[in-house]
Every structure is written in C-alpha cells, then in structure tokens.
Amino acid sequence: MPRSPRPRPQRSGGGHRRTQAPGRRTGSAPAAEHDPIELELDVASVAHGGVFVARHEGRVVFVSDTMPGERVLARVSDTRHDRFWRAETVRVLQPSEHRREHVWSAASVERDPAERAGGAEFGHIELGHQRTLKHDVIADALHRMAGVEDTSVVEPAPGDDERGGIRWRSRVRLQVDDAGAIGPFAARSHRVVPVDDLPLAIDAVERAAPLGEQQTRSGSIDVTVTSEGFVSVTRRDADGQAGRRPLVIHERVGDRRFALEATGFWQVHRKAPEVLTAAVQGAVDDSLFDPRAFNLDLYGGVGLLAAAIGDRFGPTTRITSVESDENTTDHAAANLADWIGAQTVTARVEHYLRDLATRSSAGERARLRAGTVVLDPPRSGAGRETVELLAGLAPAQLVYVACDPVAFARDLGWLRERGYELAGARALDLFPHTHHVEMVASLVRAD
Template sequence: MGEWLGQMIEVDVTNIAHGGVSVARHDGRVVFVSDAIPGERVLVRITDDKKKSFWRAETVKVVTASKHRKDHVWSAASIDRDPDNRAGGAEFGHIELSHQRTLKAQILRESLERMAKVTHAPVVEVVPGDDERNGLGWRTRVSLHVNDAGNLGPFAARSHRVISVRDLPLATPELSAAAPLDQNFAGFERVDVLNPSSGGVRLIMGKQKPQVITELVGEREFSLLDSGFWQVHHGAAEVLTAAVQDAIDPELFDPAASNLDLYGGVGLFAAAVGDKFGPATKITTVEAESSATDHAAQNLSEWLGARAETGRVDRWLRQLVTGASATERARLERATVVLDPPRSGAGREVVELLASAAPAHVVYVACDPVAFARDVAFFAEKGYTLRAVRAFDLFPHTHHVEAVGTFTRD
C-alpha cells in the first residue's frame, strides 16, 4: 500500500455515499470521491490508498459535468482551488439545491433499506425561505480555528489545516458581517461566532465564562448558555417543534403517562409536547449536561407536570426500568418518548433499555441517516415498527439531513 498515493486517475462517478462523498470504481476497487456528482467523469488525486477494499480521492478537474453542477456557492471551496486549500463545511455547494435534496433523500432511503430492511421514501422538505436565499444565510453558529500565525478560518475539508476566507455565505448576514475574519487571534485555538435570536452577534474565545442567551421559537423563549447546544439553522427549532408535534398521534398520547424527552437539552421538545397537549402534561426531560438541565427546568416551569433531570440517558433509563413499580411500569407502557440523540445515534443499549420500558409511542429526531437506520433495526428487534419518517433540509449545501421517525409497538 502507498504506491498510488498522490497519483491522478480518471473515474466515472456512479453513486452518492454517506458523508458528502460520491462513489466511483477503479479496476474493481471502490473509490470515494469528494467534490463530484453521480453521473460525472472526473480527474481525481488519490489521498488514501491504505485500505484494500477502497480508496479516497479528491476531484481535481471535471471532465464531463453533471447537469446539476453549478459554480460553488463559496469561492473558498471551489473546484478551481487545489483540494488541499478548499474550505470545509459546504461539501454540496457545487450541486444545484433541489438535487442536493434528492441525493439526501436517496441516502436516507438506501440506509433504511440496507440496515433496517424497511422501505420509506421521504421527500426532503425545505425550510421556508431557504429556496429564495439559494440555501444561504442560515447558520447561526460558526466555529472558526486559529493557525500558528494567528489567522482565523474554517478547517480545510477532511483536515485540521486552517483556511483563510473572506466570507461565510452559509452564515446569517448578521453573523457574516460581524465575523472577525481579518483579525489576528494568536494565542487562541478557536473562536465561536454566535447569532442567537436576540442580543446580537457574540464571540466565544478561550476560557471566557459562558453567558446566558435567549432563543425564540415562535413566541416562546428558551434560555441557555452561549456555550450550550442549540439548533444551527435559524429556522430549525421551529420546524422540528412542529414536526415532533405532528408526529405524535393524539390517540396514542396520554398526558398522565410517564412521558419522556431524552437527550432533552434545554427542553425544546418537552415544551413542544406541553404546548400541544396542555399544561398538565406529565413529561420528564433527561440531559447529561447539568447546565442545560438547569435551563430546561426554567424553560419548562409553566408546565405543572414537567421535570428536568440530569443524567446520562443509558444510566438514567437503566435505573428507571430496574426500579419501576407496577404502577410506574403501567405509566411507562402508556407513554410517548421523544429522543434527540447526538450524531452517533442512541445505540443498541439505549434502544433495548427503552424498549424494556415498553412505551406506546416513540418519536426519534435524527441528524445522521446511517446511525438512525441502525437504530431502526435495533427497535425492530424489540418489537417496534417505524411507521413514518419525514426528512428536513436543515443544512443546505452540506451532506447533512435531519429526520423525524415515528415508532409504535407491534
């Protein structure tokens, strides 16, 4: 291995893969190619030939272009640049916007078919206003990195090399205008730039003390720390709130059951459930980060039956199911559970613990189609069927896609 590293070859791109890369073959070997579109012939440079089963490569030149190719929305990531100097974070920016969604839907559908043996074909839905802005101006949070010279920028695609840029077209106009791209930050490793719903743009650098910010979802306010998690797209929290509310079947929902919001953050989805079913709704949100739990308690204070607990979801569930009384088990069996795990998914242990509680209804918010499909298979093993799934384009010009799946007991 190693003799092909850095060499140029021409390949025909035949498919899309998870992770923002396309699929080609060379002498029978799979080659994962960045900055290409299925249907194209491209000249690529081999960047990784260590595996016997596949290589990785970067597109250097487009020989035969797809009809869906267009000029990249971000010049810093353009095909005209050497692959080593292309900014990361907009890996679908060379693809026509509606075709990006077609590819994302294909990845989700094929992941579910391959890993969970189920067939669902959701259309990737658009956040209102995104098409009018050509998928730009949506990011409310950007992490920028500092090189040895103190220059600020994003990492290059698939590396930790900092790329100096003049603009941030995926960021909101306010964030883009305020980002200190031309300033020197020697002595720091990273600068986070935030544009929350209120209070203006702010920078987070080094070990500065986190500050409380307010995010708005419709007319509802959520307090959280500026270092905490919140949806990146300015419209995502509102879109997902509505999607979770729509996913819950009123005939299955029992406001007096032991309803759960797992990986609950600052209470966004617990609030969505409470807003739909009323202030007496019983729901417990569980989050590992104690500062988020503190804010969840505040954000959910108007619901009499809402609680916020700190704990790792796997440990918390294990304690719940092993210590539940007969009465509590009956409440769990009538429950609706919303879970929004990290990109790695919930995983087998959490799915099995949750299934052992036997809730009537599960709504899963997923930000990774492969991890989601794997968990769908785990749920199926435990007697839960994926009844419906919707998908949302909350990350235009990237390969990421959000899904909301609804499960019921067989």
Template sequence: MAGTTDGLVELDVLTVAHGGVSVARLDGRVVFVSDTLPGERVLARVTDDRKSSFWRAETVEVLEASPHRRPHVWSAAAVERAPEDRAGGAEFGHIDLAHQRALKTDVLTDALKRQGRIERVVEVAALPGDDGTDGAGGTDGLRWRTRLTLHADGRGALGPYAARSHRLIDVDAHPLATPAIEAAALAEARAGSSARSEGGEVSFAETADGDVLISSGRHDDPIVERVGDRAFRVARTGFWQVHRGAPAALTAAVQEAVDADRFDPAAANLDLYGGVGLLAAALGDRFGRATRVTSVESDPVATDFAQENLADWVGASALTARVDRYLDRVERTASAAERQRLAAATVVLDPPRSGAGKAVVGSLTRLGVAQVVYVACDPVAFARDVALFGEAGYTLDRARAFDLFPHTHHLETVGTFTRAD
C-alpha cells in the same frame, strides 16, 4: 471505466454515498471521491489506498460535468482550488439545490434499506425561505447559519479548516452564515487577537434579538432564543439548532409526529437528550400544562436552563443524567405502577450523531413504551436504530426528513415508532 494519467485517475462517478462523497470504481475497487456528483467524469487524486476494500480520492478536474453542477456557492471550497486549499463545510455547494435534496433522499432511502432493513422513500424537504420564497432571508440555501465556529492557528489567524483536515484556510466570505455572523467573523479574522495566540476556537452566535456574540472557549452565561411566542434560555456557547428555521420546524414536526390516540398526558413521558427543553416544550404546548414529561440531559448547565424553560408546565421536570444510565436505573428500580406509566409513555429521542444505540433502544423496548418520536441528525445511525426497534417489535409508522443544512451532506429525520398492540 478508469485510467491513469501522471499519477491521477479518471473516474466515472456512479452514485452518492453518505458523508458528502460519491462512489466510483477503479479496477473493480470502490473509490469514495469528493467534490463531484453522480453522472460526472472526473480526474482525481487518490488520497488513501490503505484499505483493500475501498480507496478515497479528491477531484482535481471535472472532465464531464453533470447538468446538476453549478458554480460553487463558496469560492473558497470550489473545485478550481487545489484540494488541500478547499474550505470544509459546504461539500454539496457545487450542486443545484433541488438536486442536493434528491441526493440526500437517496442516501436516506439507501440507509433505511441496507441498515434499517425496510423499503421506504422519505423525501428530504426544504425549510421555508431556503428557496427564496418567503422573504426570510433565504436565497438558494444561503444565510441560514446562526452559529459558526472558526479555528485559530496559534499566531492570531482565524478561519475554517480545509475539508477533511485540521489545516486552517484564509477566506473572504462565509455565505452559509447570516449576514451579521459573516460580518463579525470576517472582522474578527482581519483584526487578529492576542487572545488567540494559543490557538483554539472562536464561536459566533446570532441571537433571536439580532445580537452577535463572540466567544473563545465555553461560556455558560444565558442568552435568549425564541420559537414563536416562547422564549428559551440557553448557554451562550450551549447547543441550539444552527439553522435559523430549525427550532420552529422541529417543534412542529415533533408535535405532528406524536400519535394523539397513543398519547397519555399522565404517563411517564420522556424527552431524552433533552437539551434546554425545546422538544419537551413541544409536547407541553400540544397537549396542555398538565402534561407529565421528564427531560433527561447529561449537561448540568442545559438541565438548569431546561428547568426554567419548562416552568410553564406543572407536570414537567428536568434532570441531569446520561440517558443510557438513566434508563438502566429505571429498568432496575421501577415499581409495577411506574412500569405501567412507562408502558403508556411517549418518548421523544434526539440523540447525538452516533444515534441512540443498542443500550438505549433496548431499554425503551423492554420497558414497552407506547411510542417513540425519534429526531435524527445522521441517516445511517438512524437506520441502524430502525433495525433495532424493528427487531423488538416496533414499527416505523411515519417519517419526514428536512434539509436543515443546505449545501452540506447533512439532513434531519423525524420518525415515529409504535409498539405492536
């Protein structure tokens, strides 16, 4: 049911959609509406009506609240603010934390059904501490972010962008960031800086040793991060998992996802989109120093650090290449003996948000690798690749999902694909 009042529309919110928005209908048309959740009735302003198939809208007022609605964890992003003044980056912050994970489970389940063409419910699980249970600093999904990027407006001001825009918002808190990151970001914003006079970004990183580093632009000088007793060198502004517990959680998840009966330490095992070698190290730590694994990464700086980080494993190596081009070259040039080692291989795959895609999945399945452990940061892209693997005769044997980004719509999935024997 919907109506209009002074140019606004009343919407009954039906279900959750991928991307941090919910679904309503207006005169039979789908409307994706932000800052709400299923079961609510809201007054909303349509912001995009250019498409005939769907519109987009922003909640202006909650008329009938869900029992799962809570005061927003970040007042700068709350519905009480005008939509154009709401900070982005915490689009689920108005929802009870347990229900956030239920909604993310629904999104993943729907994606696997629609895009992946399989019926599978994979529940999204919290990391230790995010429910305030282990003394690690987690309280209701806050204080997990060890990396934060803010934007400068060319006049020295510094802050996050408003949701779905490039408009800078002045804020007085960063509740998802660690206390040290928040303190540094607020101090930097208050100070202003002539170095920011041309705009751009300022990045904040808290290392494993508790140091807070502030950077404008790219910096390739090394810092040290730790997972358990193992140290990893990574570029100061290079990629590292943002959630304080994510590196350890993904290491354990990948180790558990590998089917040991299918794993051959002498095979041509691969860690694709390998970064600084975190997941290649997970294989080596589980299966021993002689484990053969090649990490493939397009960033040469990350590859150099991976070479250092994997030095403990005599069978490990790292090379710089685009994954699709590397696999295409392997397909064209591999000898019979190399193809045999590839057919016995375990492949760890951690692609960007867009997923692995047809070229990469096609190469892996044509090479007939024994198993693929897929680490996915986007449920829809992952589901599309599930369908591609399925068409090539591979089965999603197991899957787990993790809430590595509380109070946002993002989630991480780890799935194992095996070849039909």
C-alpha cells in the same frame, strides 16, 4: 453519460501518471506528497458523509466535490484501506447537468483540495438535486439497515429556496491555527483555511466573525447571533477553555423564550427550532398520547422538544427531560418552570433508562408503557444499549429526531427487531449545501 471503458491512472502534472497494483497496501501514510496518484473516474452514486462512489480496478474510491454522472480527474488522498481509497476531485472532465458554480468560492473545486474550506460539500450541486441525493442516502440506509422502503421527499426549510439555500446558519465555529490565522477547517483535515466570507451564515454572523484578523493564540471562535439579534463571540484556547464564565443568551420560538449558554447546543438553522417543534408535534399520534403517562424527552438539551409536547397537549402533560450536561439541564429547568408536569434530570440517557428498568415500581412501569418518548440523540445515534433499554420499557410510541440518517437507520433496525414499527418519517433539509439532513420519525409498538 458516456463511460470510458476503464479509468486510467495518471500522475499529477504530466503525461505519465502513476498507479498502484490493485489491493496493494501502502501502510498508514497517505499517497506520497510529491508523487500523488491521479485517476480518471466515472462517479456512480452518492455515499454517506458527503462523498461519492467511483471504482478503480475493482476497488471503491470515495471521491469528494463531484456527483453521480460526472467524469473527474481525482487525486488519491488516502490508500490506507484495502477495500477503498479516498480521493479529491481536481478537475471535472464531464460535468453533470446538476453542477453549479459553488456557492462559496473558498470551497470551490478550482482551489487545490488542501485549500478548500470545509462545511459546504454539496455547494456545487443544484439545490433540488442535493435533496434528491440526500433522499438516496436515506433510502439506501433504511433499506439496508432497517429493511424499510422509504418514499418520502426531503423538504426544504421555509425561505431556503428563495435564498438559494444560503444565509441559514445562526452559529459558526471558526478555527485559529498556530500562526494565528482564522477560518474554517479544510474538508476532512485540521488545516485552517482563511476565508473572506461565510455565505451559509446569516448576515449578522458573517459581520461578527473576525475574518481576516490575526489571533495571538491557537484555538477556536464560536460566533452566534440569536433570534433576538444578540451577538456573541466566544474565543477558546487550544484546550477548549473559554477564559470567562459562559455567557447566557436567549432564543425565541413562538411565544417561548429559552435561556442557554452561548456555546451550548441549539439548532443551527435559524428556522430549525420552529420547524422541529411543528414536526415533533405532528409526529405524535394523539390516540396513543396520554398526558398522565411517564412521557420522556431524551437528550433534551434546554427543553425545546419537551416544550413542543407541552404546548401541544397542555399544561397537565407530564414529561421528564433527560440531559447529560448539568448546566444545560439547569437552563431546561428554568425554561420549563412555568409548566407543572415538566421535570428535568441530569443523567446520561443510558444510565437513566437502566435505572428505570431496574428500580421502577409496577405503577411506574405501567405509566412508562403508556408513555410517549421523544429522543434527539447526537450524531452517533442512540446506540444499541439505549435502544434495548428503551424497547424493554416498551413505551406506546417513540418520536425519533435524527441528525444522522445512517445512525437512525441502524437504530431503527434494532427497534424493529424489538417490536416497534415505523409509522411515518419526514426528512428535513435543515443543512443546505452540506450533506447533512434531519429526520423526524414516528414509531409505534407493533402489538
């Protein structure tokens, strides 16, 4: 790919284009609305968060809607930081061989950046190359933050390649703006973009979504279609109130049926529950697993991964599922009720582990050391406090399910400092056409 000797600053819509002195701080305001800075940029690599890295006069510019190897004209949208700016591609000057027509015209680079629907930020990239880029992000994070070299590939979910990576979302959240218009937010903004279609959603979700309608009040709309085909549409006002008691729905995974609230947490990809069940079952080292030990399912939700362990190791397996949301724990208790060794606890994981660290008996401590811990934290990861408490309890093995590889890499770095080694990791593309990727990693105590 030919490279220009130097990116040229340009002014939008005319021959003469504006630049700013390198390192100049422009305060908290974004680039002036009527005088946007436009830059010609050579895009070098992928960054975490669905953006790509270019440089302008020594400063990093994070650019959206492009990919490595492209030359683009990009409009600067954020100059608040000294060390980096943010910009949106407005025109592709030299496309990559991996560029495709966007799978969602509402998110395409042909639209003005403010009118592009968010949530499909890799939709212009060939599907296999999206996975290469996700791998690059994982490998870089593991190398920098955990000192681990990753050679794994990012695996597709069943059926995604055949469908071109569309029609996988079983739940969608739409927004309603002050004028009553319905749609997703634009990328990196709270501006609602009305859309005609939702190609990442399964057909039944798209059909149930009130696209093109008007609402009388601002807020959000959650559209969910269960694996059994039940449709639920929950409207919330701007302060998040649903206006009626939460609806209970059911999801089926293999022979199990899970009850949960329609707006409660459930894996978004229609195949994710079974893919993650199998991945977690496969990530446990049998030789280290003790069904009578103090086994834990942390951030347990309605019990999906506790059930994965129970179904693999049998009904005598003891496991305690810990979840902070009380209604969710109630559902987990019902979902796991047929299984004698399963317990559910409503608590924040960090509080629960601190309690175990300070109050458990010598016998419990021994059973914890012999235990297996599955943890599936939210996007922010487990965090330092939880990692330290967990490492202090020293369970025999951990299975870490991560929806943010960078937060995982940070936690892995801390776990390695505290005596754990990475025994294996898989990366699963459960979010095609977005930058997101799921990881399932096995860690064992190094002693």
